[in-house]
Amino acid sequence: MAKVKKTSTSQKTSRTFRIPNKLHRQAHSIRLKTALGAAKRKEKFDRKKAEAKDPSLREKRMVTNIPDTIERKRIWDERIPGAVPTAAGEEKEKNDEAATAAAGADEAAQEELAAKELAAAHETAQEAAAESAEIEGLFPTLSRPPEGPPRILLTTSRFNHTHDQATELANLFPNTTYVPRNNDLGILDMCKIASKPTKIDPSTGEVRKPYSHLIVANVNAKLIDALTIIVLPAGPTFRFTMSSYQPAMRIGGHGRPTSHIPELILNNFLTPLGKTTAGLFQSLFPQQPELQGRQVVTLHNQRDFIFFRRHRYVFREKRETEKEAGFGLDTSRADGGKGMEGLGVRVGLQEIGPRFTLKLRRVERGIKKDTVFEWNGGMDKVRTKFQL
């Protein structure tokens, strides 16, 4: 094959767009793509060989070749603590500069400087106290003395006759009861009944226990496409749309869930809204995981999409070709953690399922009132700005 020049496929320079015959054009396009692919592959192998001989080349490449992802380009957001210089921080910097300048200046200037520092310290302390007070007041139901683990009532939208998906969801969250929807009751009525039940439980002879959460799954075309999660008795209310639902049965090599309380991993919830959302998921699971079950639920936020996965993990012996768990974790070491001793084992994962993706659409402070956040179409116009 002739030597391939580095070429682009743009409309101006490529010959592909100037060949009038369609068959010739297609053939040319295939030849071109094959040649480009081969050249790229050759370059890759050559690089690999060179780097095997001289590992410093790879290190050099890794330092300079940082992929330009949207996450890395995330723009300045004052809602994330530490992401931006705060007024107090700026003030402190100025004060530091002034302190050095006024080291030998008069007493009045120094006093003024001390007062400014005191004010900045006060503001920082206030911020920290306010944040803890907010977290305390976030979920009124859960901030009370613990009355046991969360009890969740799951139901669907009206006129629903498919129950498989809802049953699977009910098995996902511990202590969940799935009750097919009573068509006569609205969400407010259901909240009232679920938070203050009056009926007697025939098994115990006592009044039923109140529920801590109500989940209403919206069924559209026999598939769940949205979840409304309400923290009882007074809110907040979260509405998520659900997509890419894959039941456990569809996942190759899936495991069977046990009734153990899973561990919970919440990834990348940064803004106050993100933290509120993470707090909701935290409140849905009892806070004492049963470690012997080795089950873990992951909610990973990326670009405002929340990916839900459930796995079972196992510590197995490592194979000779594998690196052990713990290898390279301590990046603060001079060698980047590569020389450190690992744990001598590897972690194996088995997905239990189901898989789905959530997107936060609305947060209300009460039960369907006092909007805190509402997704609108223009929000993803700037692709590097995220809400969570």
Next chain:
Amino acid sequence: MRLLVGDDVGQAKVIETSAGIDTTLATSKRATTNSFFPPSRTRPIQHALRVRYADRENLAAVFSRGGLLRIFDPLSSPSSPDIHFSHTLDVPVDTDTLALGVVGTTLYAATTIGQLLFLNLDSGEVRTITVPGPISAFAVSSDLSAIATGGEGREIEVLKATGDGKFEPAWKSRNVKPDHLKLEVPRHPSQIVFLPSAEGTWRLIVASHWGHLRVYDSAVAKRPVFTAEPSKTGIQALRPHPLSEIPSAEEPLVAAKGMESDRAHLVRDVRVVYTNTSGTFCVYSLRERRELGLFKGLEGAVKGVSVDAEAGLVAGVGLGRYLGVFDAETRQLKSRVYVKTQGCCVVILNGEDEVPEVPEKPEEEEDMWEGMEEVKSADKGDMTDRLVKVRVKRKKDGQRQEGGKKPRVAAE
């Protein structure tokens, strides 16, 4: 501009900002914030006001859940605020507050259980009165001669002041007619505003938690003379717009007599600024029966609104954690500041923008300009004409004589 924001965790934040500051932008200048009072989730500050107390101007009064009223100096040190007055009403700690205002030298405050506080701002004398509760809306007339209350499932009631400092029932409204399904229309007022009226009669604008906006004229009828439903969700805050025409007591309120209230128009262009629980923050005209425009730029429900008629400003703060200051007339965003916590109320303490100090030009620079040689005196002749010529726009061609698409003018 100096504003005070009362937040959900009991802090009073004094924010110094100016037109053009938008903290969502990285390049913007930062506003300064001073937070007063230790955070407490049980004592959110629900109402705030600028007051003059004991001959001291520019103080701020804040009214928190549980009936705690404090008057302090917003310019004092935030770590040790200068509190001039503090009083806690004898109400349960979870009692929400309804109103805080000033009429002349009297400050009034109301709670949902019906306990009212009247404070003489000159002498510091406190008087408490209890009206039948629970109530969800409260207002005081401009001369303190009457108060209006309303509650869930209850009618609007006007109570008249008697000589001994008490109030007695004087007028009670009547609910609107049942709807087309013969169902009772729910009553749950959230805001009441008094309009000027003749002696012995009252005119009220009432907003409700069901999104209704109603105008009552006690001289005409017990039912409202004007009804509209601008919002699908409950109206939270209602303030007269600075450009609103307020009808005098003598002139009629409604344009045509005998018109049904849901079709009536007011004679004067009465405009109100309202917010609802789903995030709408707008101006509504009661004459045109329509929204005149939105105040854009704040996320989430706006809980607190403040209007400064002198400076022509409207400020809003709410669950989106941003404070927005808008021009009342054009509705343009003047300043937006991230306040970190969810706001409950806002008051504009000083609506004037500080004029930035322009540094005086050093004299040396002027001397330099004076000392420069004129171009005319240069050897190459006068170049100024050329400079001017470059800037002159090329004259447009006159009417085309031939060719082109324009119709030819027949030569005479």
